[in-house]
Amino acid sequence: MASQKTSSNVVWHHATITRETREELNGHKSAVLWFTGLSGSGKSTLAHAVEEALYKKGCRTFVLDGDNVRHGLCGDLGFSIEDRTENIRRVGEVAKLFTEAGTVVLTAFISPLKSDREAVRNIMPHGDFLEIYCAAVLDVCEERDVKGLYKKARAGEIPEFTGISSPYEAPVDPELEVNTGELSLEASAEKVLNLLTVRGIVT
């Protein structure tokens, strides 16, 4: 009896719930919207605005940003080049897991290095990684200085601050470039939503 009762445990149970079945349940496809740009260029703001619009359509979404990653998953990392690369690598891997879970995941990190962003693109199935360049120029970002970081960076209180004392490598051929320094939030979000429609991710 015991062997009969345990028999079904012995066989390896294949995962029957896949990305495809989840996408079917959700009524939309999953993808990574990778927002990149200077501090203050509006990445997080735009990501949350797009998320809100997607939620209203009944889509499953999640925003990964410094607020929910830097104190937790990447709490052991600092801001050296090596640690920033590892930070972006982990965020990329988590974003990939979220796409497997059927989610439209929006990431909002400066991610200044082309090589880091390309590494993330390359772990994903082709077409999953949508690079969205929040192209506000430094002057605009510094004038906004929402978090007061530019002031600190200029005062030398923050070493290796992107745009001031550390390079930002703009995307050469992003899936979308949004001039977040000029456009309204609504118009910016509209451009992202349009990209998702054109790509067949949402209807």
Place this chain on the structure above:
Amino acid sequence: MASQKTSSNVVWHHATITRETREELNGHKSAVLWFTGLSGSGKSTLAHAVEEALYKKGCRTFVLDGDNVRHGLCGDLGFSIEDRTENIRRVGEVAKLFTEAGTVVLTAFISPLKSDREAVRNIMPHGDFLEIYCAAVLDVCEERDVKGLYKKARAGEIPEFTGISSPYEAPVDPELEVNTGELSLEASAEKVLNLLTVRGIVT
């Protein structure tokens, strides 16, 4: 005109889509089902069976296990005590992100150390972490040896193999103990689903 157009970007955009709004959209609450037990105790098998049952109820779920974590997010880690602890820490942080996304996340890792499991429990809001002990005795797990790992461990080919040459600290007061060495898969899954109903996570 330009200042008017950009005004809405300057204000910090709060995240309006929260765990609660996602749970409402999904029609169930999120939680972490943390399966722990020896290699071959049926953690992954049970997790996938529970996921299948939840999917049929329309629930949003995701299984984190060695297959989708060890080669990606934790691909830089080995199997030393320190690396296993860091592996479990990262899995815990990712599981937390998934609960914030409204998902019932099921994790299937041996996670042999009480301290590692408690550390994960403690980063979560109270009630989110449900420890499920897959309590198959070593003899049963070794007899099954689905992956042939016990044979290799006995031959000394795998150092620090849990249950053979490395300790397994069984949970003292888990939310659920399932005798996966005796019960059928169906009966085991039923116990987990019952826990979720009792806790008000799914209906």
